[in-house]
Amino acid sequence: MELAHKEDDVSRELLVFALGREEYGIDILKVQEIRGYDAVTSIANAPNFIKGVINLRGNIVPIVDLRIKFNIGNVTYDQFTVVIILNVAQRTIGIVVDGVSDVMTLSTEQLRQAPEFGSALDTAYILGLGTVEERMIILVDIEKLMTSADMALVEAVAA
Amino acid sequence: MSIDMSQFIAVYFDEAAEHLANMESLLLELDVGSPDPEDLNAIFRAAHSIKGGAATFGFADLAEVTHVLENLLDRVRKQEITLTAAMVDIFLRAGDVLKDMLAAHRDNAPVDTAPIAEITAQLNQLSSEQVLPVANPQQALTVIIAAGEGFEHDVLCHELQRHGELEDFSPGDAQTPWRFRLKTASSQAKLIDAMAFLLDPARISIEVTGQQDEDFGLFAPLPLPATDLSVDEGFGFFDPLPATAAPALQDGEGYGFFAPPAQPVTEQGGEGYGFFVPVAGSNTPAGVATKPVEAKPSAVRASSERQAERGGDTSIRVSVEKVDQLLNLVGELVITQSMLAQNALQLDPVTHERLLAGVAQLERNTRELQESVMSIRMMPISFVFNRYPRLVRDLAGKLNKQVELRMIGENTELDKGFIEKLSDPLTHLVRNSLDHGIEAPEVRLSRNKPAQGTLTLKAFHQGGNIVIEVSDDGAGLNREKILAKARERGLNVHDNMSDNEVWMLIFEAGFSTAAEVTDVSGRGVGMDVVRKNIQAMGGRVEIQSMTGVGSTMSIRLPLTLAILDGMSISASDELYIIPLTFIIESLQPRAADIKTMAGRGTVINVRGEYLPLIALYDIFSLTARKTSYEEGLVIILEAEGQKVALFVDDLLGQHQVVVKNLETNYRRVSGVAGATIMGDGHVAFILDVAALVKMAQQVTPAEQIAELV
Numbered sequence: 001m002e003l004a005h006k007e008d009d010v011s012r013e014l015l016v017f018a019l020g021r022e023e024y025g026i027d028i029l030k031v032q033e034i035r036g037y038d039a040v041t042s043i044a045n046a047p048n049f050i051k052g053v054i055n056l057r058g059n060i061v062p063i064v065d066l067r068i069k070f071n072i073g074n075v076t077y078d079q080f081t082v083v084i085i086l087n088v089a090q091r092t093i094g095i096v097v098d099g100v101s102d103v104m105t106l107s108t109e110q111l112r113q114a115p116e117f118g119s120a121l122d123t124a125y126i127l128g129l130g131t132v133e134e135r136m137i138i139l140v141d142i143e144k145l146m147t148s149a150d151m152a153l154v155e156a157v158a159a
Numbered sequence: 160m161s162i163d164m165s166q167f168i169a170v171y172f173d174e175a176a177e178h179l180a181n182m183e184s185l186l187l188e189l190d191v192g193s194p195d196p197e198d199l200n201a202i203f204r205a206a207h208s209i210k211g212g213a214a215t216f217g218f219a220d221l222a223e224v225t226h227v228l229e230n231l232l233d234r235v236r237k238q239e240i241t242l243t244a245a246m247v248d249i250f251l252r253a254g255d256v257l258k259d260m261l262a263a264h265r266d267n268a269p270v271d272t273a274p275i276a277e278i279t280a281q282l283n284q285l286s287s288e289q290v291l292p293v294a295n296p297q298q299a300l301t302v303i304i305a306a307g308e309g310f311e312h313d314v315l316c317h318e319l320q321r322h323g324e325l326e327d328f329s330p331g332d333a334q335t336p337w338r339f340r341l342k343t344a345s346s347q348a349k350l351i352d353a354m355a356f357l358l359d360p361a362r363i364s365i366e367v368t369g370q371q372d373e374d375f376g377l378f379a380p381l382p383l384p385a386t387d388l389s390v391d392e393g394f395g396f397f398d399p400l401p402a403t404a405a406p407a408l409q410d411g412e413g414y415g416f417f418a419p420p421a422q423p424v425t426e427q428g429g430e431g432y433g434f435f436v437p438v439a440g441s442n443t444p445a446g447v448a449t450k451p452v453e454a455k456p457s458a459v460r461a462s463s464e465r466q467a468e469r470g471g472d473t474s475i476r477v478s479v480e481k482v483d484q485l486l487n488l489v490g491e492l493v494i495t496q497s498m499l500a501q502n503a504l505q506l507d508p509v510t511h512e513r514l515l516a517g518v519a520q521l522e523r524n525t526r527e528l529q530e531s532v533m534s535i536r537m538m539p540i541s542f543v544f545n546r547y548p549r550l551v552r553d554l555a556g557k558l559n560k561q562v563e564l565r566m567i568g569e570n571t572e573l574d575k576g577f578i579e580k581l582s583d584p585l586t587h588l589v590r591n592s593l594d595h596g597i598e599a600p601e602v603r604l605s606r607n608k609p610a611q612g613t614l615t616l617k618a619f620h621q622g623g624n625i626v627i628e629v630s631d632d633g634a635g636l637n638r639e640k641i642l643a644k645a646r647e648r649g650l651n652v653h654d655n656m657s658d659n660e661v662w663m664l665i666f667e668a669g670f671s672t673a674a675e676v677t678d679v680s681g682r683g684v685g686m687d688v689v690r691k692n693i694q695a696m697g698g699r700v701e702i703q704s705m706t707g708v709g710s711t712m713s714i715r716l717p718l719t720l721a722i723l724d725g726m727s728i729s730a731s732d733e734l735y736i737i738p739l740t741f742i743i744e745s746l747q748p749r750a751a752d753i754k755t756m757a758g759r760g761t762v763i764n765v766r767g768e769y770l771p772l773i774a775l776y777d778i779f780s781l782t783a784r785k786t787s788y789e790e791g792l793v794i795i796l797e798a799e800g801q802k803v804a805l806f807v808d809d810l811l812g813q814h815q816v817v818v819k820n821l822e823t824n825y826r827r828v829s830g831v832a833g834a835t836i837m838g839d840g841h842v843a844f845i846l847d848v849a850a851l852v853k854m855a856q857q858v859t860p861a862e863q864i865a866e867l868v
Contacts, residue, residue, distance in 0.1 A: 041842040042733065043828055044779030053825065053834060053842050058491050060834045060842055062825040091824045154826060 011107040014130075016137055017084060017097040020072035023135060024097075025106070026142040030086050034100055037063075037081035047152050051096065056085065062153060065096040069151070073098045088143040093153060095146075104137075106130040111139065171212040172265050178205040179261070183254050187548045191244050199236035202250075206232055209257065221260050224275060227282040228253050234286070246285060248556070251549070253278050302350065304337035305362040318354060479575065482535050489525075489532045490817035496525045497814070497838040526815070536576070540618045540627070541569035543582050547589055551614060554593045561600050561611040562593060571618040573625045577716055580696055581627070584689040588629040588712045589614065591686070596633030596710060606707065608632065621715075624698075624740070630711035636662055636704040662702035666690040699849060723818055725845060727811040727837075728794065730774075731781035734843045735807075736816055736835060741848035743795040743802070745810055748788045763793060763804045770795065773855045774806040778830055784808055798849040805851065814838075818845060830854060 014025035040052030040063050049069035053060050063083060067073035083094045111128040125145040130137040147154050182205040185198050206229040213221035228250065234240050256278045263270040316325055316339070331337035343350070347365045354363055503511070503518045544566050555562040573581075597603075597612035604610050617628040638661050645652040645664050652664070666686045693700050693714055704710035717723070725736035752764040753772060763772040772793065776783045785791040785808055794805045816835035821828060821844075832847035 039841065041834075041844065043825075044781070044830060044844075046828070053821070055836045055840055055842050058487070058494070058819075058836065060819045060821060060824060060836075093824060152826075 011105050013103060013105050014137065014139065015084070015100065016102050016104060017082070017100045018073075019066055019070060019098055020074075022072065023101065023137050025104070025130060025137040025139045026084075026086075028103060030088055030142055032085040032087045032092065035083050035085065035094075036079065037077050037083050037096060050152065054094065056092065056094075059092055061085065061092045061094050063094040063096060064146075064151065064153065067096060067098060086142060086146065088146045089154070091146075091154070093146055104132060106132070106137065106139070114138070168216055171216055172261060175209045175212060175261055176258070178209050179254050179258055181205050183251060183549060184545070186247055186250055186254070187552060189242070189247060191242055191247060194235075194242050196236065199232070199242075203229065203232040203236050218260075218264055220270060220272075220275060221257065221264070224253065224257060224260070224279055224282075227279055227286070228257075231282055231286050249278070249281050249285060251553075253282060300341055300343060300347070300350070301366040302339040302341065302354070303364045303366060304331065304339075304358065305364070477535075482532075482575075485532055486536070489529050493525055493529055493815065493817055494836050494838070496521055498840070501838040529815075536574050537572040538575050538578050539570045539572055540578070540581075540625075541566075542578050543585060544569050544616055544618075546582065546586075547616060550586065550589060551593065554590065558593060559599060560593065560597055562597055563611050563613050565613060565615045566617075567615065568618040571620065571625060573618075573716065577625075577696055580692060581714070581716075584692045584700075584714070585616075585627065585629065587686070587689050588714075589616070592629055592631040592633065592710070592712075596631035596635075598634050624715045624717060627714040627716070628711050629714075630709060632709040635706040635708055635710050636665070636702070637706065641665060658704070659702070662704055665702070666700070723816060723845070724813065725816050725835075726794075726813055727843065728775075728792075728807040729809045729811055730779070730807045731776050731784050733779070733781060734811065734837070734841070735775070736814065736843050736845045737794065737796070737805075738832070738845065738848065739813065741796045741798055743797050745792055745794040748791075748793045748804075748806075750787070750789055753788050765795060765804065768802075770802050770804045771855045772804040772806060773851070778851065778854055796848050796852065798852045801852045803852050803855045816843075816845065 013028045015028045015031050016023055016025045018024075038054050040054050042052040043050060043062075046052075049065050051063040051065050053062050055061075065075065067075050077096075080099070081096060082098075082100050083096055084100065085092060085094050110130050110132065112131065114123050114126040114129050116123055125141050125148070127139040127141050130139055145151065182202050185202050185205070189195075189198055189202075206225050210222050210225035210229055213219075213225060231240075231246070232250070235242050235246070256274050260270050260275065262268075316328060320341075325339060325341045327338075327340035329338045350365060351363055500518055500522055503515055506515065508515055547566070548564055551562055551564045592614055597614065598606070598608075600610035603612060613632050615628070615630045617626075617630070619626055638658065641661055641664050642652055642654070642656075645667070648667070650664065650667060652661075666689070690700050693716070696716055698714055698716035701713045701715065702710060703713070724739040726739055726742055727734055727736050729735075746765070748763060753761060754764070754769075755761050761772040762769045772788075774783070775781070788806060791806055791808050792810055794807060794810075796803055796805055814837075816837075818833045819835055821831065821834050828844075830847055830850050831844045832850075833845045834842050835845055837843050
């Protein structure tokens, strides 16, 4: 319950999105906007989950398809495909997900520590599991995930 | 009132900084053997102006240091003492100390007193060294105590005897003055000081007797005679000389004349402010008060000329952020404009004639606007270069080398962003050249070179680049040493590496062949940083070197970060931009011209020249659309002196594009220099031609060697 101690009684507002049948929650303050999937310009020799870059009002923003990255969900691109534009680590990054379901507030007592297995994500990026009625929301530290080495989004320090 | 004052102080700081910079550059240009009197005057004036302001604004410490400095300078310029290189060094250091003090005062930070004391001591030592031998041999003086109240003249006699030999003494009374004749080596100021215990200094006057020049000799201050009335500039009169005695015409009123030094004379005539900045122990005779007015304009002229040279006279200060914002907006405008232009092409030119004319007009205006905004960011490279004369001078002195610094193309303009980032790497290269490149004078002579080495800083435009070269005529890089060092460090090297490859080794981290680490360079933490810095600016470092002849380090930077002319090309489904400056030509290849070599690389024969042929879809792992070379186009590119042929599907057109940094939100992609937004709102990548050329070389080194044989 490391987490519960750290952020005592602070309820947090989350944006919940779906990847396959799993529901993930991220800190809503990291979300800049939600938009449809546009044509991207693909980046040469980039990993397959990095779809490319888009022009977001004059900014070049990379788009990561989390469905490919975690190998869940149907990888199709149509008018329902959703891109969440995130502001993490002073960067703007877009992630492709299966859908955005809702915004909800989770209080600390609704959070449980994640077990050491059970998700497509490395548990290092999982802050906890939230229970809302019958649903389980996987709380993701999206900043840590996006800046991690295996996302290949950020230049490694040594390079 | 206080607000007003702070405004003036800010102006004073700016001016003082300018005076200091002026002084430094003049000092550096000074020919120690035969200094130009005009330069000496200008240096003196600079010091004087700083001192004046310092005293006005109550920076006593500043005033004190400049005061001592000024005295020395004054005597140098009057040729009372000869200028030596050591003196110039101390003057320069004094300038540094003053700079620090100014900065401290500006930030309201505590002033570090240690260097001040040190430099003051050095300056004082200089002046005493120079003075004592020349100055006062025994001089015959008459001390006159104005008639009036009596005093203990026995004690006075005793006091005077301590300073010299009392020869004669005639007592006075309420009507007749007392007169003491004595032979002494002490200065008048000292005497007055000594007597000040006993009676009002205002009553004391001192005459020099037995000196040839009766009139002026009277007032000649002993250590620092300021009596040379024939100097028409008249500036020297008001120099605060510690021991200045007052001219006779003021004898009567006499207040404060013989004020002990360090007590400023503040009650000057009403109009005297500014010129007669109260300075320790200075006495400004009202009778000659108009003279400095002449000197003032000349000082002003000198500094304004200098400003005109730098072109900084009618400028305003704007924060870089504002300019960048402007630049961004213009960038957006360019994109919008090209979007409009693209859509307008689809309109019927007859029915929409006026709209199309408007679009064309917009294009022109946008381009001009863009150019003007770009030019705001451009600054002459002299902003960087100007610091090197000093650096080179100091370093050369430290290393006991003789070096002449030549600077060429200081007016070459480049982006302000570069100016700031350039100084560190460039400083490093300059230091390296001085430390490792240029040999000690004896070594140079033994190699039939002039004892004085030459270091050249050169900036010029080449194509779309700005090239900055640091070259020396020193020893050059040592191939064997570098190779040996590389092996020692476990790098993968072999003996038949080309010179260029060997030179590039010195950019590896932790690489230094300096036999011994000096505090100048040799720690090997530098060249790799230099390369990293330059690369971060989108530039490149190249080395040319020849053993015994010298070496040249060239930094190549793009003209600007923001906008470039490019050719758009298509490969597979993608659209790329190639900077126009790298493109030599494009041609439709014939199957007969394309040869494969050793089953690996492909070369193309372009008018008898075999160039490595690379396909863009190979490099970027795209699906090839064209099955044979004849269906597409070949673009001949040149970067870093290497040519390659790039195979693409098609040429689309020429654009001016706004360069967007990919690393803002993503990371560096090899082969891609940046991204841009096309007229339709899509993102297109800008190719990094130099990286492509390198990629091509990695594929085909064996073939190229085979070709040569």
